[in-house]
Structures are given as C-alpha cells and as structure tokens.
Amino acid sequence: MRILVTGGNGQLGSEWVYFLNKQAVEFIALPSSDFDLTDHPDARRVLGNLKPDLIINCAAYTKVDQAEEEREKAFAVNADGVKNLADYCAEKNIKLIHYSTDYVFPGDLKDREQFPGGYPENHPTNPINVYGESKRQGELYLENSGCDFLLIRVSWLCGRFGNNFVKTMLKLGEERDVLKVVSDQFGSPTFAHNVVENTWKLIQEKESGIFHLSSTGETSWYEFAKEIFSQQGIEVGVKAVDSSEFPTKAKRPAFSLLSTQKIANIPGVLLINWKEGLKTMLADIQK
Template identity: 40%
Template sequence: MKVLVTGADGQLGYDVVKKLKKLNIEHIGVDKEDFDLTNEKETKEFILDYQPGVIVHCAAYTDVDQAEVEKELCYKVNVDGTRYVAEAAKELDAKMLYISTDYVFDGQGDEPFEVTDQPNPINYYGETKFQGEQKVQKSLDKYFIIRTSWVFGEHGDNFVKTMLRLGKERDEILVIADQYGSPTYTEDLSELIFEMIKTEKYGLYHATNEGFCSWYEFAKEIFKVSDIDVNIKPVSSDDFQTKAERPKNSRLSKEKLIKNNFKKLNHYRKGLEIFLFLLSSK
C-alpha cells in the first residue's frame, strides 16, 4: 500500500500521516507548499508522479464563515480541487477516501441523519463539500466518503483548545446550547480511515465518536475533565451572529459502519480524556 494524504498540515491529515508513519506504511503527506489544489495541472502532475495506490483527501477550505465571502476560492478548493484529485485517482486506478461533513445537512429535526438522507446544506461551505462528494462519486467506483463532525486533535486549532484558553482568561464563557452533534477525536478517526482503506467496502459512510451533546454540554465536559472552575452560560444560536448559518442537528447515524463490520469509534468522552491527557503531558 502506497498512500498520499492531502491536507497533511490540518488536524485530521496530521493524524492520518502520523498513523501511517507509526505503522510503517509507505506514504507522503502533502499540503499547500507541495502543490496548489486549485491548479489542475499541478495537482494531477504531483499525484501521477507519486503514483499512490490510495489517496486520503483531507485538504479543504474549512473557514465556514469566510466561505460566505470567499465563495470563488472555497469552490475552487472544495469542488474543483476534489475533482482534480478524483480524476488523478481514476487515471491511476487508485482508491480515494474523501472527508466530508455534517454540514451537508440542514440540521432539521432531532434524529440522526442516515447516509441515505438527502443533503440540503444551509451554508456555502456545506454546499461545496456536498458538490465535492458528487465529483468523487461521478469520477470513481473505488471511493470512500466519510462525513464526520466537530473534529478535535493535537495539531491546529479546535473547540477544545479554545475552551481551555478562554477558561484561563475569563470568569464566564457563553457557549451555544441548541446545536447538537458528536465531537470526534482525529486520532480515533484516523484509525478508522486506515482500517477502511485496506478494504474494498466502498461507499458513503458517517463516522464520528459515539455519543451526542450540545456545544454547551461538551464545554462542561472539557472543564470537568481538566478540573478548571469556570462559569459556563448556555446561549442560543440566535445570540451569536455569524456570516454562515450552522445546522442545529448534526447527529449522524453510524448504522452503515456497523453493517459493514467496521469498529465503532470510542465515546467522545473517552477521546476527550485521552486528548486532554496528551495536552497536559506536553
């Protein structure tokens, strides 16, 4: 197995590369410095030159609010860039795993979304990630698409690190209490990615850590595990004016993972405990 990982400097890509390194799998992790994903010639030449048997496509334009402003750039990265990668994979007859998002859904209701539910994005980032899915499905037969949510990991910024910083700076923190989902530890997700790309169980999957919570409940858990005393005040989404609307229900059903005999990820609390232990031991 020879693996190329895009977005290697992002939270998930970093942990996927770390996993491959640990397992002694031949791989390369690439980011903006290696080639411009919005440039078709550069992207395809790099991939075709390396000749991977598997491409794990983590690279994306992920600034959800700025995507409402920089629509052209967001589209070029998330839609065109994904198409270039998929077309290169097709030329090599390589497997491709594409990372997508809970934001492809509108967040209506309170039941977990199934992989068969019709996407209906309510922000531009979600729209481009859904179109990216379609480009992969149109170009390839040998693909995996993983929709995930609320990721946190060792490398880069995330909600957990933000809460820890604010917990030291403020006596009171306002946290949204009407958006629900599953925090997902990138170390756990990278393990699943490795297990998945070894198989030929192609298709669309939802993959998150087990358990559901609101951002407010997650923040409480972060401070509880970290033993930080801070007053957390629950607020509604309406109290936070952002350029992009967020889905209130980001719960994802993992039934397809189970049916295909993939191991469920840890409960998000377990992932959080491991992550916070690693942070504290640095």
C-alpha cells in the first residue's frame, strides 16, 4: 500500500511522517509548498504520477483570525482543495482520510448543558466564523463526492511539531511572572500522537464515515494552562479572565467538546485523558 500524506510539514502531517517511518508501509509526504491541492489540473497530475492507494489529507488553512479577511484563501484550501482530492479518490476508488474541526459547531454555552459529554457526530453544524465555514464546506464536498472517506473532527490540536497552545504557554511561562488566560471557553485538547495512532486503527478496521477524536475529560484554556505549568514545574501566576478581555477578529466558540462515544467502540482505539496526553506530549518535546 502506498500512502500519500498532504500537508506533510504541518503539525499533524509531521506527526504522520514520524509514525509512518516506523511502519512497514510505503509512503510519501508532500508539504503544501510542493503540492497545491487547490490547483485542480496540477493536483491531478501529481496524484496521477504518485498513484497512491490511500490519501491522508493534513493540508489546511488554520489561521482563524486571518481567515476573516482571507475568505477566498481559506475556502480554496479547506473546501476546494478537499473537493479536488475527494473527486479524484471517487474516480480512482481510493480511500481519503480528512481532518476537520470542532469549529463547524456553533459552540454555544447552552449546548454544554445539553451535551455534557460533547457534541455527537450527527449534531447540526452551524459555524460562527469563516474558518469554521470553510472547514464545513470541505466536509460537505467530501460527503457528497461518493468516495470512501474517513472524516475525523479534532479540537484544540497540540503536538510535538509545529506551533500550538502548549508551546506558546511554555514560552510565555519562561518570559513572564503572570499570565492572563481565558476561563470561559470549554473543550478538550487533542494530542497529535493520539490522533495518528487512533486514525491508524480506524484504517486497519476499514472504518468509514464521521468520527470525533479528542481526549477524555473537559477543561478550559485557563485550567489547561495551569496544568501545563504544573506538570512542567514552571512557577508563574495564571489569572482567569473572560474572553472579552482578548477581542479577536474571529468569534470563538465557548463550547468545543467533542463526544468520543462512537470512536471508543472501535477495536484497538485508545482514548487518553487530556492530562495524560499532555504528560506524553511534554515528554516528547523534551526528547
């Protein structure tokens, strides 16, 4: 089996490269700079030359605030690019693994009361910013393409590669005595190593359709930051503040928890508590 990983230099793509190097499979990982999936003719040419048996799409436009001003760019990558891949996979009978986001949901605090275990896969989507809209459009293109697909939604993604909340907190914790962190947004971090390992199980089990994948347990950005400093032994004051103290161009969901009840029933899938996932990530960074 020949696997193609798109967005191979990003946070999740790099984790896939790290993982696949240990597996007895043939794969190629292309950074977005080498494979423009938004260019339909060129994308088909590259795919035709590579002839993959499985595509893992990690390419994404993830600049949430910038997307408010760069709507066309966000939709080009997160929607049109997915359509190009999905149409090709449908035509060639290739399976497509694609990652989406908690941002496709409205994220209302009232939903936290209704779904204490998180949004289920079949909950109606209603994104509140351009980034979420672009990711949802990509989902729709995928679902309507007719290809065999795995659509995996993740939230608060963190890992040893790339930039993320954990790394930002570690840097700021060394530079400042006190940090303000929002305490009115709730969800659960998803750790890249766990995403890759569990996606691999889904592939082995020949699963298709939509799955939510995150850590178990709920937290806030404030509690998450405190746990980072606690585990790392960094002494810094952390002050809880409302998100109104950090105005952003893009509106953020107040509730981002994803239900993992469906994926928990798949043989071999191992879900981890977010504190344990953080412990593993911090150890990976030290390596």
